[in-house]
Amino acid sequence: MNDTRNSASTQVRLTNTLAGLPWWLLIVTLAGLFMIYSFYTDKTYNSIFGFLKAGLIVTMRVTFISYAIAITLGLLTGLGRVSKNPIIYNVATLYVQVMRGLPILVTILYVSFVITPWLMAQINWVGVSLANINLLSPDNVLAKLGDRSAGLNVDFEVRAIAALSISYGAFSAEIFRAGIESIGRGQMEAARSLGMNYFQAMRHVILPQAIRRVLPPLGNDFIAMLKESSLVSVLGVQDITQLGRLYSASSFEYLKTYNMVALMYLIMTVILSLGVKITEKRLSTDGF
Amino acid sequence: MAFNIDNKDDKKESIIIIKNLDKHFGRVKAVNNVSLEIKTGQVVVIIGPSGSGKSTLLRCINYLETPSGGDIWVDGIHLTRKSKDINTVRREVGMVFQQFNLFPHLTVLENIILAQTVVRQRSQNEAVEMARKQLARVGIPEKANVYPEQLSGGQQQRVAIARALAMNPKVMLFDEPTSALDPEMIKEVLEVMLNLAKEGMTMVVVTHEMGFAKNAADRIIFMDGGSVIEDTIPSELFTDPKHSRTKMFLSKIL
Ligand SMILES: Nc1ncnc2c1ncn2[C@@H]1O[C@H](COP(=O)(O)OP(=O)(O)OP(=O)(O)O)[C@@H](O)[C@H]1O
Ligand SMILES: [Mg+2]
Numbered sequence: 060m061n062d063t064r065n066s067a068s069t070q071v072r073l074t075n076t077l078a079g080l081p082w083w084l085l086i087v088t089l090a091g092l093f094m095i096y097s098f099y100t101d102k103t104y105n106s107i108f109g110f111l112k113a114g115l116i117v118t119m120r121v122t123f124i125s126y127a128i129a130i131t132l133g134l135l136t137g138l139g140r141v142s143k144n145p146i147i148y149n150v151a152t153l154y155v156q157v158m159r160g161l162p163i164l165v166t167i168l169y170v171s172f173v174i175t176p177w178l179m180a181q182i183n184w185v186g187v188s189l190a191n192i193n194l195l196s197p198d199n200v201l202a203k204l205g206d207r208s209a210g211l212n213v214d215f216e217v218r219a220i221a222a223l224s225i226s227y228g229a230f231s232a233e234i235f236r237a238g239i240e241s242i243g244r245g246q247m248e249a250a251r252s253l254g255m256n257y258f259q260a261m262r263h264v265i266l267p268q269a270i271r272r273v274l275p276p277l278g279n280d281f282i283a284m285l286k287e288s289s290l291v292s293v294l295g296v297q298d299i300t301q302l303g304r305l306y307s308a309s310s311f312e313y314l315k316t317y318n319m320v321a322l323m324y325l326i327m328t329v330i331l332s333l334g335v336k337i338t339e340k341r342l343s344t345d346g347f
Numbered sequence: 348m349a350f351n352i353d354n355k356d357d358k359k360e361s362i363i364i365i366k367n368l369d370k371h372f373g374r375v376k377a378v379n380n381v382s383l384e385i386k387t388g389q390v391v392v393i394i395g396p397s398g399s400g401k402s403t404l405l406r407c408i409n410y411l412e413t414p415s416g417g418d419i420w421v422d423g424i425h426l427t428r429k430s431k432d433i434n435t436v437r438r439e440v441g442m443v444f445q446q447f448n449l450f451p452h453l454t455v456l457e458n459i460i461l462a463q464t465v466v467r468q469r470s471q472n473e474a475v476e477m478a479r480k481q482l483a484r485v486g487i488p489e490k491a492n493v494y495p496e497q498l499s500g501g502q503q504q505r506v507a508i509a510r511a512l513a514m515n516p517k518v519m520l521f522d523e524p525t526s527a528l529d530p531e532m533i534k535e536v537l538e539v540m541l542n543l544a545k546e547g548m549t550m551v552v553v554t555h556e557m558g559f560a561k562n563a564a565d566r567i568i569f570m571d572g573g574s575v576i577e578d579t580i581p582s583e584l585f586t587d588p589k590h591s592r593t594k595m596f597l598s599k600i601l
Contacts, residue, residue: 252437
């Protein structure tokens with residue numbers, strides 16, 4: 060009787076242990092290893108990888124630069140969202156609500172084909188006006204902006220980075236806001252009662268605590284941005300996705316090309332999300 | 348140490364002057380037309396039932412709450428909405444909270460150094476020296492390098508007192524400093540406060556510790572419904588309360 064109970068509970072424990080293992084990670088790793096093996100043995104994979112390598116660099120560049128701008132923008136906007144100044148609060152909120160209400164693809168198209176040309180036209184106008192009153196030569200840089208033959212057009216990668224930055228600036232602003240609001244009111248009061256002004260209290264007391272709490276969600280944002288950066292391929296920016304499209308369209312190797320494209324993204328995102336998990340664990344054992 | 352607060356011959360000047368102070372939260376009159384003068388070196392204890400406006404009154408003195416009406420002078424500075432004056436006054440007024448409010452991401456020493464360097468612009472060395480001095484004063488010099496979460500409640504509150512003292516305040520405000528503490532830790536905090544009182548610190552203390560009021564207070568104020576009901580010396584309040592509301596309150600807590 061006791062024996063059967065024991066063996067039953069052992070079995071349950073074993074099942075639980077087995078169920079608790081990160082099988083998904085094992086499957087991803089095996090798939091990855093299998094594909095890496097085929098890259099070495101399969102000539103097609105090999106040449107696809109050679110072609111997509113340049114795109115990997117573009118994807119990483121777009122992601123890193125956009126992310127750096129986005130969290131800077133997000134921190135400032137987040138501070139605006141908790142500000143008691145009604146003008147600052149409303150400007151920050153307007154920005155966040157508008158950007159969160161737009162599909163990122165629409166933002167990318169809008170920034171690239173509406174805002175950038177408009178800005179360029181304004182700058183051109185200033186340049187032409189200055190030339191007309193003889194302050195600058197007729198072929199000054201401002202007046203020539205947008206002139207493709209002079210190489211002064213705003214690159215589409217730059218437009219893509221601008222669009223991703225302002226989109227994700229709004230998302231991370233909400234993360235920063237939540238982080239700041241999660242710090243108890245007493246912390247600000249204690250800092251202020253010691254004579255610190257609002258900015259000193261933010262900088263030395265509130266933000267150091269808030270930033271620790273927002274590290275995991277900010278990390279998830281980075282992963283989301285890495286994936287979403289594939290949308291810039293609609294602008295012709297030659298990232299992994301765009302190069303994959305070009306290669307498959309000319310070679311008709313759809314299966315192998317998109318296998319490769321998918322795997323390249325997966326390897327990056329899985330590694331990053333493990334990193335986020337580890338950070339999360341570290342922070343939760345730290346206590347506050 | 349009985350003395351008459353209305354005594355015209357009293358040479359000591361008032362470090363805190365409150366005139367017709369009002370503080371409303373919506374329709375709640377948390378503080379209702381309170382006028383008070385507190386002289387340098389006085390220890391004033393404020394008592395009263397929950398919700399009577401004790402904390403609000405205290406928090407108006409360093410403008411953690413913005414008054415709805417009336418005037419406050421601290422050390423000769425008229426407190427207005429101007430943030431420059433507010434920050435100047437806060438530098439001179441230390442505050443100790445019920446929940447300690449230590450900065451959890453900083454060590455005990457760093458907690459005490461921060462405002463000294465940022466606000467008082469002291470050098471690191473000066474600030475460290477001052478921090479160690481204050482830690483010794485509250486009796487836990489050995490805890491300089493631990494984080495607040497590693498301390499007992501009583502120790503945390505003593506660090507909070509040291510942190511406020513390191514700014515060389517002219518007045519110390521205490522809002523129920525022992526209410527969040529286990530009984531065995533109350534004594535160690537009260538002892539620190541008693542010593543401060545003996546050293547001549549001007550103190551305004553909201554507390555339910557009647558022992559402290561009897562031993563340390565020059566003056567005791569009973570508040571109810573946002574108003575000062577009675578303002579007298581402790582022995583008189585405990586033995587011969589004038590108002591029925593004071594009597595009722597004392598009968599409940601003594
Ligand atoms: N931030 C606030 N918003 C709205 N109402 C408030 C706020 N702070 C205090 N009050 C109200 O003002 C009144 C006085 O509160 P206060 O905290 O000053 O009382 P207290 O005497 O300190 O009470 P306790 O002994 O419970 O601490 C109460 O009715 C309270 O509900
Ligand atoms: Mg209170």
